[in-house]
Amino acid sequence: MKITKHDVEHVARLARLRFSEDQLDLFTDQLNTILTDFDKLQQLDTTGVEPSTHAANLSNAFRDDQIRPSLAGEEALKNAPAHERSCFKVPRIIEG
Amino acid sequence: MRYETIIGLEVHAQLLTDSKIFCGCSTRFGEGPNSNTCPVCLGMPGVLPVLNRKVVELTIKAALAANCQIVRYSQFSRKNYFYPDLPKGYQISQYELPIARGGYIELEMDHGQSKKKIDLNRIHMEEDAGKLLHELDGVPADHSYVDFNRTGVPLIEIVSEPHINTPEEAGEYLRILRSMLQYLEVCDGNMEQGSFRCDANISLRPKGAPVLGTKVEIKNMNSFRNVMRALEYETGRQSSLLESGEKILQETRLWDVNQGITESMRSKEEAHDYRYFPDPDLVPLVIDDAWIDEIRSTLPELPREKKERFVKEYALPEYDAAILTATRQLADYFEECVRLGPQPKVVSNWIMGDILRHVPDTRDISQFPVTPSHLAEMLLMVDKGTISGKIAKIVFEEMVASGRMPQFIVAEKGLVQVSDEGALEKAIQEVLNANADQVEQYRQGKEKVFGFLVGQVMKATKGKANPQVVNELLKKMLAG
Numbered sequence: 215m216k217i218t219k220h221d222v223e224h225v226a227r228l229a230r231l232r233f234s235e236d237q238l239d240l241f242t243d244q245l246n247t248i249l250t251d252f253d254k255l256q257q258l259d260t261t262g263v264e265p266s267t268h269a270a271n272l273s274n275a276f277r278d279d280q281i282r283p284s285l286a287g288e289e290a291l292k293n294a295p296a297h298e299r300s301c302f303k304v305p306r307i308i309e310g
Numbered sequence: 311m312r313y314e315t316i317i318g319l320e321v322h323a324q325l326l327t328d329s330k331i332f333c334g335c336s337t338r339f340g341e342g343p344n345s346n347t348c349p350v351c352l353g354m355p356g357v358l359p360v361l362n363r364k365v366v367e368l369t370i371k372a373a374l375a376a377n378c379q380i381v382r383y384s385q386f387s388r389k390n391y392f393y394p395d396l397p398k399g400y401q402i403s404q405y406e407l408p409i410a411r412g413g414y415i416e417l418e419m420d421h422g423q424s425k426k427k428i429d430l431n432r433i434h435m436e437e438d439a440g441k442l443l444h445e446l447d448g449v450p451a452d453h454s455y456v457d458f459n460r461t462g463v464p465l466i467e468i469v470s471e472p473h474i475n476t477p478e479e480a481g482e483y484l485r486i487l488r489s490m491l492q493y494l495e496v497c498d499g500n501m502e503q504g505s506f507r508c509d510a511n512i513s514l515r516p517k518g519a520p521v522l523g524t525k526v527e528i529k530n531m532n533s534f535r536n537v538m539r540a541l542e543y544e545t546g547r548q549s550s551l552l553e554s555g556e557k558i559l560q561e562t563r564l565w566d567v568n569q570g571i572t573e574s575m576r577s578k579e580e581a582h583d584y585r586y587f588p589d590p591d592l593v594p595l596v597i598d599d600a601w602i603d604e605i606r607s608t609l610p611e612l613p614r615e616k617k618e619r620f621v622k623e624y625a626l627p628e629y630d631a632a633i634l635t636a637t638r639q640l641a642d643y644f645e646e647c648v649r650l651g652p653q654p655k656v657v658s659n660w661i662m663g664d665i666l667r668h669v670p671d672t673r674d675i676s677q678f679p680v681t682p683s684h685l686a687e688m689l690l691m692v693d694k695g696t697i698s699g700k701i702a703k704i705v706f707e708e709m710v711a712s713g714r715m716p717q718f719i720v721a722e723k724g725l726v727q728v729s730d731e732g733a734l735e736k737a738i739q740e741v742l743n744a745n746a747d748q749v750e751q752y753r754q755g756k757e758k759v760f761g762f763l764v765g766q767v768m769k770a771t772k773g774k775a776n777p778q779v780v781n782e783l784l785k786k787m788l789a790g
Contacts, residue, residue, distance in 0.1 A: 228583060230392060267385045267407065267588040273596040279327050279364035282334025282348075290347045290458070299446075300343040301455035304394045307442060 216249045217242060313514040313552065315545050316522055317480055318472035321487060322465050323497040324438070324505035325368045331437050331464035332359030332402065339503050343457040351462035353398035359591055361386075365435055365464040366595065368496045369409055370605045372466060373433050375490055375612055378413030380602050386435075386592040389584045394456050395440040403467075405586040408434035409595065415470070415490075416614070417482045428483055429471040438463040460504075466496075472511065472522070477541040481534050484508060489613045492673070493638050501533055508537055513558070514548045523548075524558040528572055531565045540565040544572050616641055624654035633662055640672035643682055650686035652693065660685060664706055679713035680706065688716040696720065698727045700773045729776040731783060734767075737775065738784055741766045752788055760784070 219242045226233055233241065284290075288300060296303040330337055333350035350357045373380055387405035410433040417426045443455040468487065474480050488506055491497040499506045513525040528544060531537045543565075548558055563572040611619070613635050620631035620641075635641045640661070647657045665685075669678050688705055691697045697705060697720055708719045720726060728734060741763060742749050752759040767780050 224583075225585075228390070228585065268590065268594055270593060272593040275360060275593050276363035276366070277334070277360040279329050279362050280334060281329045281336045284335045284346050284348050285352075288344075290344045290352060296453075298453075298455065300345070301443065301457055302344070302394075303453050303455055305454070306444070306452055307394055307454045 217245045311553070312517045313545075313549050314517045314519075315475055315541075316472045316513050316515065316525075317474035317476075317541060318511040318525075319470045319474065319480060319483060320509045320511070321468040321470075321484070322438075322507045322509075323372075323468065323491055323499075325365055325464040325466060326495060326497060327362055327364045327368070327464055329362060330462035331362050331365050331435070332462055335459075335462065337463045339505075341459055343455075344459060346459040347461070351397070352458060359402065361592060361595070362464065366409070366597075367605055368464075368494075369433065369435050369466050370597065370602060371494050371609065372468075372491060372496045373410035373413065374602070374606055375494055375609060376410075376413040376415060376430060376433065376468070376487075378410035378430060378433055380410055380597055381407060382597055383407065384409045384595045384597070386589045386595075387586045388589045389436075389586055391584055393439070394454060395442050395458075395461070397440070397458060397461060401437060401439060402589055402592070403436035403586075404434035406588075407594075408432045409597070410434070415483055415486055417479060417486065419479065419482060426479070428473045428479075431469040431471050433466055433468050436465050436467060437461070438465050472513075472525075477538040477545070480510065480541055481538045484534050484537060486613070489636060493610055493612055504532075507532070510537065510541060512541060512544050512548070514545065514552060523552075524560050526558065526560065526572075527562045529562060529564055529575075530567075532567075536565060536567055539570065540572060543570065547572065610638070620644075624648065624658075626654060626658055630655070630658045630662065633666075634658060637672045637675075639675050643672075643675050647682035647686045647689075650683060650690075652686050652689035656689055656692075657685065660689070660706075664703070668710055679711075680709045684709050684713075684715060691716060691720065695727060695729060695776060697725055698773065698775070698777060700768070700777075701725045701727065704773075725774060727776050728771055728774050729779050731779065734771075734775055734779055734783055735787070737770050738767055738780070738787055741770055742787065749788065760788075763788075 219238050222233075222238055222242045222245065226238075288297075291297040291300065291302065294302045324337075327337055329335060330346075330351055333348050335346045335348050335351055338346065350359055370380055384404060385407040386402050388400040389403045389405070390400045392399055411431070413430040413433070414427045415430065417428060418424075419426060438460050440456050440458040440461040443451075443457065445451055446455070470483065474483060488497075488499040491506070492499045497505060501507070508531060510528045510531070511525045512528065513523040515521065515523040526544060526548070528540050531540050544563070551558060559574075562575045564575055565572055616635045617628075617631045620626050620634060621628060624631075626634070633640075634644045644654075644657060644661055647661075648654050665675075665678070665680070666672070668680075669675050688697075688702055688709070691705075692699055692702050697716075701720075704723075705716050705719050705725060708714070708723070709716060712719075745763065745766060748759045748762060752763070763784060764777070764780055767784065768775055768777065
């Protein structure tokens with residue numbers, strides 16, 4: 215087992231996901247299967263092959279440093295569950 | 311036990327672009343909350359970030375100036391965490407493949423007596439997060455308020471190796487780095503507005519020990535002075551813990567400027583598990599030699615080079631050269647003035663004394679009413695003996711107040727120096743008559759009285775007498 219149930223709980227917590235015991239067992243199994251498959255891929259000899267970080271064979275997609283209009287007025291706040299004084303309003307975050 | 315302090319600094323510098331790193335929103339500071347936002351920087355589903363070319367250029371510029379290696383193939387990554395100032399749930403940053411590695415900043419300690427290279431680990435590009443407000447009208451609120459204007463503003467993070475050993479070195483490192491970025495016009499270096507920020511990692515180990523001690527990260531220091539104070543405090547805190555046999559906790563602590571202490575953030579360490587992975591929305595960045603050379607050719611003379619040149623070319627002391635080259639604008643002011651004729655050291659003295667007293671931020675010196683030509687013209691008048699050095703101070707203050715050229719001020723106020731012997735003899739005779747006692751004391755060998763008498767003559771002539779001529783005449787008349 216490469217991944218324990220504890221690992222799955224940890225990652226779920228980081229992602230703010232809550233799972234039942236059954237789901238935790240299921241995902242632990244599934245993730246282990248995936249990693250076992252990757253182990254197989256790791257056996258390939260990739261000597262001399264550049265590591266890739268992106269699926270598309272592209273590079274350097276740029277835009278020029280030009281200001282374009284932002285959302286008008288309080289448009290940005292329209293989907294906010296709560297807002298006040300042009301700010302998004304969220305539960306109080308205690309600094310630190 | 312004696313301990314060695316090990317400090318590494320992480321500096322976040324905001325790049326001077328007009329628009330954000332991945333969208334066209336303005337980067338302007340101080341706009342109404344959320345007025346510089348769009349679907350991209352608000353993290354709406356289905357949007358695609360596109361990299362601002364100028365961000366890459368400014369980063370390469372900074373990296374070249376800091377002697378870094380430019381990495382030919384770099385990539386953006388997602389740094390995942392949840393916090394209300396981060397709308398996407400991740401920050402776009404660089405992780406495994408940053409744009410620049412290595413490099414160094416050279417410190418000059420003890421007024422240039424000793425040099426020390428602080429190696430850099432890396433420089434990478436990233437987006438800034440939003441701003442959280444916890445108060446309304448100065449009163450703590452029961453909610454927090456989020457302004458996303460700063461979200462997506464381009465930053466570079468400059469990470470030093472842990473090669474800094476004292477708070478003074480940390481201060482010097484930051485001063486040199488900031489001045490360099492300002493010279494390059496890569497960052498405005500404004501710490502209060504947050505465009506130049508610093509976090510520190512600090513640990514202690516017994517002197518000579520081979521391994522590093524447990525490090526503590528300190529945040530929330532918004533001036534060079536506070537960085538140094540916080541490091542000073544933390545050195546003391548850690549050494550007394552170690553002295554009493556206690557362990558240092560690996561944690562993040564916040565500097566409390568009012569109390570002058572660092573305090574634990576008590577956040578769960580779990581929150582530092584960022585699960586970085588390459589951002590599939592952004593294609594890799596490939597930088598070729600031609601691009602690097604093109605940017606290298608735009609590098610201006612940097613503070614260190616300029617300082618050395620000032621010492622050589624103008625025969626200035628190191629101390630003067632360091633002050634004059636602190637900003638590009640002040641250095642330009644000095645050179646422009648010297649070009650018009652006055653002695654470099656005299657110009658330097660005036661700048662370091664009277665001008666710096668009037669100009670708190672020398673980057674704004676172009677707005678100062680006394681321009682290089684004002685100053686040069688006045689100093690040439692002193693050189694020619696048209697006005698005395700003492701009168702020059704009056705002319706200077708008048709120029710600050712009115713911005714008028716010195717020749718007008720001198721003519722209008724009748725400040726021309728009196729060198730005419732006849733007129734001065736008369737004034738001196740009057741002083742001698744009025745101070746018969748002192749004259750007698752002088753003649754009996756009390757030479758200190760001489761200075762007093764010169765002062766009286768200067769007073770009687772309202773400072774306009776040529777002091778050299780007064781000295782000569784007075785000596786002659788006292789002897790005779």
